[in-house]
Amino acid sequence: MKQWLKNIRKGYGKKLLSIHAWNAWIVVILAISGLMLVGGFWREILGIGRLWLKWLHIVVGLAMLAPVVYYLLLASKHWKQLRNRPWQKVNTIIVLALLVGWLISGIVLWQFKLAGPRWSNSALLIHDLLTWVGLPYIIYHSITRTKWLKDSSRRAVKASSSLEGTSHTADLAGTSDENATAVATALTPPGTERASAANSPDQPEKPQPVYTRRAFIRSAVGVGLAVTLGPTFVSWVGRNLSIDNSIDSMLENDPNRLNPLPQPAAASSPPIGGGAEGHFRVYTVTPIPSFSNENWSFRIDGLVERAQVWNWEQFVKLARTVQVSDFHCVTGWSVYKNTWEGISLKQLLTQAGVKPEAHSVKFYSGDGVYTDAITMDQAQMDDIMVAVMHDGKPIPADLGGPVRLVIPQMYAYKSVKWLNRIELIDSEHIGYWEERGYDKDAWLTGASQRIPNIS
Numbered sequence: 010m011k012q013w014l015k016n017i018r019k020g021y022g023k024k025l026l027s028i029h030a031w032n033a034w035i036v037v038i039l040a041i042s043g044l045m046l047v048g049g050f051w052r053e054i055l056g057i058g059r060l061w062l063k064w065l066h067i068v069v070g071l072a073m074l075a076p077v078v079y080y081l082l083l084a085s086k087h088w089k090q091l092r093n094r095p096w097q098k099v100n101t102i103i104v105l106a107l108l109v110g111w112l113i114s115g116i117v118l119w120q121f122k123l124a125g126p127r128w129s130n131s132a133l134l135i136h137d138l139l140t141w142v143g144l145p146y147i148i149y150h151s152i153t154r155t156k157w158l159k160d161s162s163r164r165a166v167k168a169s170s171s172l173e174g175t176s177h178t179a180d181l182a183g184t185s186d187e188n189a190t191a192v193a194t195a196l197t198p199p200g201t202e203r204a205s206a207a208n209s210p211d212q213p214e215k216p217q218p219v220y221t222r223r224a225f226i227r228s229a230v231g232v233g234l235a236v237t238l239g240p241t242f243v244s245w246v247g248r249n250l251s252i253d254n255s256i257d258s259m260l261e262n263d264p265n266r267l268n269p270l271p272q273p274a275a276a277s278s279p280p281i282g283g284g285a286e287g288h289f290r291v292y293t294v295t296p297i298p299s300f301s302n303e304n305w306s307f308r309i310d311g312l313v314e315r316a317q318v319w320n321w322e323q324f325v326k327l328a329r330t331v332q333v334s335d336f337h338c339v340t341g342w343s344v345y346k347n348t349w350e351g352i353s354l355k356q357l358l359t360q361a362g363v364k365p366e367a368h369s370v371k372f373y374s375g376d377g378v379y380t381d382a383i384t385m386d387q388a389q390m391d392d393i394m395v396a397v398m399h400d401g402k403p404i405p406a407d408l409g410g411p412v413r414l415v416i417p418q419m420y421a422y423k424s425v426k427w428l429n430r431i432e433l434i435d436s437e438h439i440g441y442w443e444e445r446g447y448d449k450d451a452w453l454t455g456a457s458q459r460i461p462n463i464s
Contacts (some may be wrong), residue, residue: 013213025083027190029076031072032076038069040140042069044140045064046059046062046063046066048442059445060448067115067119070111071112071116080251105145107143110135110139114132114135117129118322118341123454130342132341133341256402259402259406260402265405267300267411268302268303268321270403271397273350276331277398277400278454279348279352280401281348282348285345285346285348285399285400286344287342289407292340296378300405302321305375305411306319306321307319307412307430308429309357309431310431311367311432312364312434313367316361317361321378324397328352329350329398330351330352331350333346334349334417336424337416337420338421339421339422339447347399347455348399350396351394351415353391353393354414354431355393357395358433366435367433368384369383369437371431371433372430372431374425374429375429379427379440379445380440380441381442382440383419390416392415392418394413395415396413396414396415409427410427412428413428418450418452418456419450419456422440422441
């Protein structure tokens with residue numbers, strides 16, 4: 010074992026350069042792909058390419074394990090080199106914590122179905138927090154230490170080279186500017202900057218400055234700033250890390266203007282589940298629509314005996330039931346113990362009368378773009394609800410109000426927001442996200458064992 014470690018640590022300086030070169034590219038790729046995945050702007054543009062981008066993000070994230078483990082094998086020697094450099098030690102610890110935290114939380118999110126909703130919820134929060142803290146830290150460090158790169162005397166670790174008896178030096182403390190330096194050094198043709206030292210025997214050997222490679226640094230910093238400080242990053246921070254993203258706050262700014270407001274049943278107020286646990290994240294493929302009594306209606310048509318159309322005043326008078334269920338997003342977050350109040354889908358279909366040739370139930374969103382569908386067999390589940398209220402309050406537009414579909418046993422991309430039409434059709438329908446690579450059947454793990462909680 011000792012001999013194996015000794016062999017691993019041979020050429021330690023060059024190996025650290027290689028490790029940091031890989032880390033540089035990994036962090037850049039993960040930053041760009043990760044922020045594109047959460048940005049609503051990119052969802053429509055990428056289409057099915059979003060699925061491939063997601064897998065690229067996962068594979069590159071897993072690849073991060075290799076340089077991290079390799080560095081840990083060299084860490085004791087590196088740590089000795091930094092014994093009189095406390096700030097560089099702190100920096101190394103911070104960067105390692107970021108990389109390991111991203112790696113572990115990313116693996117949990119990748120395997121969220123096995124991890125379960127509570128673990129994946131926590132992992133998503135940690136992953137977001139590390140991104141929010143880590144990317145600005147790396148960008149700030151890259152900008153503020155560009156000048157430092159010119160001062161070779163301040164760099165700690167020497168990567169010796171047998172070529173012409175000279176050496177390179179580079180600080181390997183682990184931030185993105187050092188990563189950039191490593192990439193630049195690794196890409197430099199051998200001997201291009203060493204000849205002068207080798208050909209001048211009267212001159213003492215000097216560490217070669219790395220600032221002539223600063224083109225990579227400028228590019229990496231520029232890309233990082235464009236991505237992290239652009240509209241995608243600003244929108245992501247506002248959506249996920251705002252101080253007040255409660256339902257009450259959403260209702261205060263709700264653009265919907267529908268009268269009269271639905272009045273909660275006794276089981277909804279106070280919520281029979283005790284109130285929702287967790288926070289909703291607002292994802293949408295279109296701008297959030299708004300509705301009033303003049304432009305809102307709800308219809309059931311297609312392969313039915315009696316097509317139904319309601320205006321708002323008529324719809325809020327329909328008899329409603331109350332149920333408690335959890336809400337799971339396929340991106341890894343969940344909100345527990347939601348008290349939903351609305352009309353059972355089975356009740357609406359019975360009232361309309363289903364024709365024998367009907368194969369699927371197609372749902373339309375009021376945004377005019379989003380659709381999804383389930384089979385007639387799936388539509389027989391007792392807990393599918395056309396919801397009008399959440400925890401005893403009207404559903405705000407941000408969460409799909411005034412009316413949204415709730416299918417507790419499937420991931421939430423099936424629970425169409427701003428629902429305003431149900432059509433029975435004679436074939437299967439491929440929904441918006443299914444066209445872009447999502448599973449047609451969005452079953453939760455263990456869904457078949459669930460017992461609907463209908464009051």
